Every structure is written in structure tokens, then in C-alpha cells.
Amino acid sequence: MPPFRADLLQRDAEHRDRRAWYITGGIAAAIILMGVLSGVFWRWAFHDLPALPEDAAALWSARREASITLLDRNGEILDIRGPRYAPPVRADELPPHVLQAFLAIEDRRFFRHHGVDLRATVRAVLANMRAGGSVQGGSTITMQLVKNLLLTPERSIRRKVQEMRLAWALERQLTKTEILELYLNRIYLGAGAYGLEAAARRYFNKSAADLTLAEAAMIAGLPQAPSRLDPLGNLPAARDRAAEVLFAMEAAGFITETQRHAALLDPATPVRTRDEDAPSPEIFGYAFDYAIQLVREELPGAPNDLVIRTTIDPDLQADAHSAVHELLEAEGEAERAGQAALVALTPDGAIRAMVGGRDYGDSQFNRAVQARRQPGSSFKPIVFAAAIEAGLSPFTAYTDEPIDLDGWSPRNFGGSYRGRVTMREALRRSINTVAAQIADEIGIDRVVDMGHRLGIESELPELPAVSLGTAEVTLLELAGAYATFANDGVRREPFLIMQVTDTRGHTLYEHVDSDGERAIEAEVAQTMTGLLQDVVLQGTGTAARMGERPVAGKTGTSQSFRDAWFMGYTADFVAGVWVGNDDDTPTADVTGGSLPARIWNRFMTAASEGLPIRPLNAPPPRDLTEREERQIAFYASLSRAFEAEAERIP
Known part of the structure; x- marks a missing residue:
């Protein structure tokens, strides 16, 4: 080479x-x-990618804002604090057109892709490039779900890449049906409603299972712009969007042209405007706060999302609010009385109405359960019940005169004295000296014990002045004590909560009805009812009379007219009213028989409308013994003589 x-x-x-x-x-x-x-790229796109929860149940609560729903005694919604949720719905519980409406407008190929629809993504990119802006989205239902539950609202390519990765991962973890159900129950659909069921109830007052084709199309169109398309605020826009959904359903082969045409001719209409017909949430504010307090005490580890079913009757609550508000508006300024509270319950202890003040918007302090005030003479029935239990009779006589009990000298309202009177007349006239003598005779310890047995939970010092209502109590516990009289001596704890569930329908608490516990013998309770009826018929409580309907009650006024009370009951309801001022300043001589009794009467008259007139549990009339007749006649003549002599004294 x-x-x-x-x-x-x-x-x-x-x-x-x-x-x-x-x-x-x-x-x-x-x-x-x-x-x-x-x-x-990996670091740029996924360095802050949130982890997909291994437990699917965690996705149901992910980013779920606290929401508490208050229900009335019949399970109807009274008010909601926070977003509106509802019990979850299952796909197999829904009619086909409801699911098809969402699939047609949001993700027609949902059952054919694996979380990301590349065809739809490319189509959206080309459409946006031609339009020079964002006019079409390529997100699947799965991508929307992970965006709402796990990602930030950031609109960027990086966020879209994260959506895709999490969507692929979620599709490997859950079935298509599980993903669709999660989406339908967590998607925001405007007006504070989260999930299909909440939206169906919010807009059409029905379950999602009962939605018509037109209604389903309207709700399915909301995810695009829930606030702008809210049918309660912008019905024309909501109907235009619903029409788009119907055309998409026809194009997907879900409905026929005839069905689309019929739905367009009869478009969906919300059944009510935004809470126009509902009572103001302020009406239920005090009851709502108290319900939450009770639930937190009973269930300290309860979740933030709760549905609380209460004993509240919305009509009675509105009546109570009206009675307090209107009479204070009319008379409060002249009487120098700035506040009032009212609580009403049935003899079995169920609270039907609770008004904690004049205006919940101005003050959330609940004077029915948080304020402890002196009940004055409205405490005396407890003294007399202890006396009846100790063997005294309504016809037992005492001398109403100045007395001294170990240095304590109680005085009567007005400063006058009536001489010899029976216990019955002493309660009717609310005579302080007799109540003090009775307590001294039977022992103040008996009075304190009786108060606690009847339902007073506040401290009752064993001091003589307790007999005149100087120990501070709450309106609710005093009403509970009167309910024991109304209930033949059986004490049933006042209660507000019937049931507590989470927003997925799991029961966390349920009230169990009980027979209560006997606090006093039925005969004692019935005797007290008879005495309290006499107070309303002939004594200090005449402003509470309700025509032929039997009423038992007692007035109460604390020292210097700082607190005024009326506590009373019919065969159907027990109610109590307090009137006074938050700063403990005196009113303009308001007594329990004036403004409180009028508020009580206004409420109870409205509450009793349409109810049959029934007798109270007072004992049947009995013939007096010859001795009792002689005593009553003698004391009556003696009292008249004292009064005549007093009139002759200059």
C-alpha cells in the first residue's frame, strides 16, 4: 500500500x-x-406541590370552612353561620339529567380520560391563541377538584401543570364515581352554597334528587362564575348560562331537541328571593349563640361543621322578639328601662323561644342565660312551696306588721301593713313580712333546698333575705323552677338541643327524653298553681290575665326598681320576662306587674292563638272546714277594722 x-x-x-x-x-x-x-423544571413546577391525602375521607373536609346550621324543632333551617353545606348526595340517588348537565358543560369526556383531557387542553390552547386571551378552559372535573381542594387560586402555567399531576394521581386513587361525587358535594355554587344539595335547597327549596331538567341546567352552569350567575341576584344571566348547558347536553346526546326546547320554554325560577321571606337572623341570634355554647360544652371535640336541631318554634320566637322589641320601643324610654329578656318553654323543659335582649345587633349579651339578677318577689313561690311541703296551709294566718329577725327588718312595698292575713292573701299581695316570717319559721335551709330541687342552680346563701329574692338567678333557671310547678312537681331540665350532626349526616348527639325527677309531691305543686292563679286573678299579676284561659304567675321587683319580673304559665307554656338596665341603674318605678307582665301577656296571647283552653293542674275546689271558715271570717273582719282605724288617723 x-x-x-x-x-x-x-x-x-x-x-x-x-x-x-x-x-x-x-x-x-x-x-x-x-x-x-x-x-x-421539576423544582420549578413541583417544589411546593401539596401531598395528595392518602385517606379519601380527608378530601371531604379539605379546606372546608366552619359552618353551623341551626334548625328549628321540625328540622327546618333557621339560620346558617358560614357557608351553606348540606348532607352529601350519592350519584346513584340523582336522576340522570342532573349528572349529565354537569358532564355536558364541564367535562364531556370525563369517563374516557385519566384525569387530564389532552384533546380538550390542545383545543383550549388553540382557541385562546386565536382569541388573544383566555376564552376557553381545558380543565377536567378532576383538575377542578384538586384545584379547589388542594391548590391556590393562582392562574399560571405552573399551577396548571400541578393540577395535571395531582389529577393523574387522584384518578389512580379514587374511582370515577367517587371523584364525581366529591366534586358535586364540594363545588362552590354561589349564594354561600357548597355542593349540589345545598344549592338545590338554596335556590329551589328542594332536594337535588327532585331537580327538573331546567333547574339542573341552571345549577350546572354556576361553576363558571358562581357570583355573577347567581340566579337570586342575576336571573337573566343564570338563564342564559342554563341555555348553554341545555345545548351542550343535546350536543352530547344526553337529551333530545324536544327536551331542550321544552326546558327553554319553561326556564327554572328560584322559589324565593334572597331571604326576603325569612325572619331576620337577628331574631334567632341569642338562641343560636346559646345553642353553640351548649354544643361546645357537651361535645368539646366536635368538628367546626355542625347541624344543630333545636327545640325552637320559629313562630313563637318571632312572637317573643316582637313582644320585647315593640313594647320596649313604645314604653322603654319613659320607663327608663333599656333592656328586657324573655324565655318560653313547654312544661317538659323544651325551650320554644329565647330573646336575650332588645337588639341582638347592638348587644350579643344574652340576658336570659348570662345575666344573674335579683328576682325579688318572683322567688316567693319557692318559699311558699317549702312551707306547704312542711305542712302549712294556704289558710295559715300570719300578722303583717313590722318585724325584726335577728336585726333584719324587711319592709313591704309601699310601706303599709295589713294585719292578720292568710298565706294565700300574702302571696296574692306579695307581702314581704309574711314571706320572711314563713322562711324563719320553717328554716331558711328548707327554702334553699326547695330552690335547688325546683331547678335553681345559682348559689342561694342561707340568709333570711333570700326569702325575698335577693340571691341572683338567671331568667332561664327561674323559668325552669316554675315549669316544675306546671309539671305537677316533676322537674325536667330546660333543654334547647334535640340533635347534633356533622354536615355529612353523622349523629354526634341526640337528646333522650326522660320522665324527669320528682322534685315535690304533685299535691304541693297543684296547691302552688292554685295560689299563683289567685295572684293573676286578684293580686299583683292582673295585667297578665288572658280572658278565659287559666293563668298562674307571680310578679317580682328588686330593690330600687332595678329588676322587674313576671313569671307565669298556662297549660301549654311557661314563660318568664325580665326588664331592667345592664348598668343596674333603677328604672322609673317599673314593677313586675307593669311592663314585664304586659310583655308576657303580649307574647303568651300570640303563642296561645288557636290552642284550646285547658285548665291548669290546680287541685279541685274543696269545702273549707268549719274552723277554716271561722278563721278567714275573723281575720277578714280584723283586717277591715285595722284599715278603718288607719283611715281615721290624721
Whole structure:
């Protein structure tokens, strides 16, 4: 071989070696560069990617805002604090057109992709490029779900890439049906409603299972812009969007042209405007706060999302609010009385109405359960019940005169004295000296024990002045004590909560009805009812009379007219009213028989409308013994003589 040929071959070989080295090096460099770029991309796209919960149940509560729903005694919604949720719905509980409406407008190929619809994504990108802006989205239902539950509202390519990755992962973790159910129950659909069931109730006052085609189309159109398309605020826009959904359903083959046409001719209409017909939430504010307090005490580890079913009757609550508000508006300023509270319950302890003040918007302090005030003479029935239990009779007589009990000298309202009177008349006239004498005779410990047995939970010091209502109590516990009288001596704890569930329908608490516990014998309770009826018929409580309907009750006024009370009951309801001022300043001589009794009467008259007139549990009339007749006649003549003599004194 010629030398130049050998050199040429050698140079070619060297050239091939160098070229192979360059190619290999280039490939290696490209791989390294791709790795570096891939790492950079990975870090850029996924460094803050949230982890997908391993437990599917966690997705149901992810980013769920606290929401508490208050229900009335019949399970109807009174008020909602926070977003509106409802018990979850299952896909197999819904008519086909409801599911198809969402699939047609949001993700027609939902059952054919694996979380990301590449075809829809490319189509959206091209459409947006042609329009020079965002006019079409490519997000699937799965991508929307992970965006709402796990990601931030950021609108960027990076966020979209994260959506895709999480959507793929979620599709490997859950079935298509599970994803669809999760989406339908967690998607925001405007007006504070989260989930299909909440939206159906909010807009059409029905279950999602009962939605018509037109109604389903309207709700399915809301995810695009829930606030702008809210049918309660912008019905024309909501109907236009619903029409788009119907056309999409026809294009997908879910409905026929005839069905679409019929739905367009009869479009969906919300059944009510935004809470126009509902009572103001302020009406239920005090009861709502108290319900939450009770639930937190009973269920300290309860979730934030709760549905609380109460004993509240919405009509009675509205009546109570009206009675307190209107009479204070009319008379409060002249009487220098700034506040009032009312609580009403049935004899079995169920609270039907609770008004904790004049205006919940101005003050959320609940004077029915948080304020402890002196009940004055409205405490005296407890003293007299202890006396009856100790063996005294309503016809037992005492002398109403100035007395001294170990340095304590109680005085009567007005400063006058009536001489010899029976216990019955002493309670009717609310005579302080007689109540003090009775308590001293039977022992103040008996009075305190009776108070606690009847339902007073506040401290009752064993001091003589307790007999005149100087120990502070709450309106609710005093009403509970009167309910024991109304209930033939059986004490039933006042209660507000019937049931507590979470928003997925799991029962966390349920009230169990009980027979109560006997606090006093039925005969004692019935005797007290008879005495309290006499107070309303002939005594200090005449402003509470309700025509032919039997009423038992007692007035109460604390020192210097700081607190005024009326506590009373019919065969159907027990109610108590307090009137006074938060700063404990005196009113303009308001007594329990004036403004409180009028508020009580206004409420109870409305509450009793349409109810049959029934007798109270007072004992049947009995013939007096000859001795009792002689005593009553003697004391009556003696009292008249004292009064005549007093009139002759200059």
C-alpha cells in the first residue's frame, strides 16, 4: 500500500474516532443538560406541590370552612353561620339529567380520560391563541377538584401543570364515581352554597334528587362564575348560562331537541328571593349563640361543621322578639328601662323561644342565660312551696306588721301593713313580712333546698333575705323552677338541643327524653298553681290575665326598681320576662306587674292563638272546714277594722 494511502486511512480512522467521541460527548452533554433542565423544571413546577391525602375521607373536609346550621324543632333551617353545606348526595340517588348537565358543560369526556383531557387542553390552547386571551378552559372535573381542594387560586402555567399531576394521581386513587361525587358535594355554587344539595335547597327549596331538567341546567352552569350567575341576584344571566348547558347536553346526546326546547320554554325560577321571606337572623341570634355554647360544652371535640336541631318554634320566637322589641320601643324610654329578656318553654323543659335582649345587633349579651339578677318577689313561690311541703296551709294566718329577725327588718312595698292575713292573701299581695316570717319559721335551709330541687342552680346563701329574692338567678333557671310547678312537681331540665350532626349526616348527639325527677309531691305543686292563679286573678299579676284561659304567675321587683319580673304559665307554656338596665341603674318605678307582665301577656296571647283552653293542674275546689271558715271570717273582719282605724288617723 502506498504511504500516502496508509496515512489517509489512518487520518480517516482518527477522524472517525474524534467524531464518535464528539457524538458520544454531545449525547452525554445533551442527557446531562436535559437532566439539569428536567431537575430545574421539576423544582420549578413541583417544589411546593401539596401531598395528595392518602385517606379519601380527608378530601371531604379539605379546606372546608366552619359552618353551623341551626334548625328549628321540625328540622327546618333557621339560620346558617358560614357557608351553606348540606348532607352529601350519592350519584346513584340523582336522576340522570342532573349528572349529565354537569358532564355536558364541564367535562364531556370525563369517563374516557385519566384525569387530564389532552384533546380538550390542545383545543383550549388553540382557541385562546386565536382569541388573544383566555376564552376557553381545558380543565377536567378532576383538575377542578384538586384545584379547589388542594391548590391556590393562582392562574399560571405552573399551577396548571400541578393540577395535571395531582389529577393523574387522584384518578389512580379514587374511582370515577367517587371523584364525581366529591366534586358535586364540594363545588362552590354561589349564594354561600357548597355542593349540589345545598344549592338545590338554596335556590329551589328542594332536594337535588327532585331537580327538573331546567333547574339542573341552571345549577350546572354556576361553576363558571358562581357570583355573577347567581340566579337570586342575576336571573337573566343564570338563564342564559342554563341555555348553554341545555345545548351542550343535546350536543352530547344526553337529551333530545324536544327536551331542550321544552326546558327553554319553561326556564327554572328560584322559589324565593334572597331571604326576603325569612325572619331576620337577628331574631334567632341569642338562641343560636346559646345553642353553640351548649354544643361546645357537651361535645368539646366536635368538628367546626355542625347541624344543630333545636327545640325552637320559629313562630313563637318571632312572637317573643316582637313582644320585647315593640313594647320596649313604645314604653322603654319613659320607663327608663333599656333592656328586657324573655324565655318560653313547654312544661317538659323544651325551650320554644329565647330573646336575650332588645337588639341582638347592638348587644350579643344574652340576658336570659348570662345575666344573674335579683328576682325579688318572683322567688316567693319557692318559699311558699317549702312551707306547704312542711305542712302549712294556704289558710295559715300570719300578722303583717313590722318585724325584726335577728336585726333584719324587711319592709313591704309601699310601706303599709295589713294585719292578720292568710298565706294565700300574702302571696296574692306579695307581702314581704309574711314571706320572711314563713322562711324563719320553717328554716331558711328548707327554702334553699326547695330552690335547688325546683331547678335553681345559682348559689342561694342561707340568709333570711333570700326569702325575698335577693340571691341572683338567671331568667332561664327561674323559668325552669316554675315549669316544675306546671309539671305537677316533676322537674325536667330546660333543654334547647334535640340533635347534633356533622354536615355529612353523622349523629354526634341526640337528646333522650326522660320522665324527669320528682322534685315535690304533685299535691304541693297543684296547691302552688292554685295560689299563683289567685295572684293573676286578684293580686299583683292582673295585667297578665288572658280572658278565659287559666293563668298562674307571680310578679317580682328588686330593690330600687332595678329588676322587674313576671313569671307565669298556662297549660301549654311557661314563660318568664325580665326588664331592667345592664348598668343596674333603677328604672322609673317599673314593677313586675307593669311592663314585664304586659310583655308576657303580649307574647303568651300570640303563642296561645288557636290552642284550646285547658285548665291548669290546680287541685279541685274543696269545702273549707268549719274552723277554716271561722278563721278567714275573723281575720277578714280584723283586717277591715285595722284599715278603718288607719283611715281615721290624721
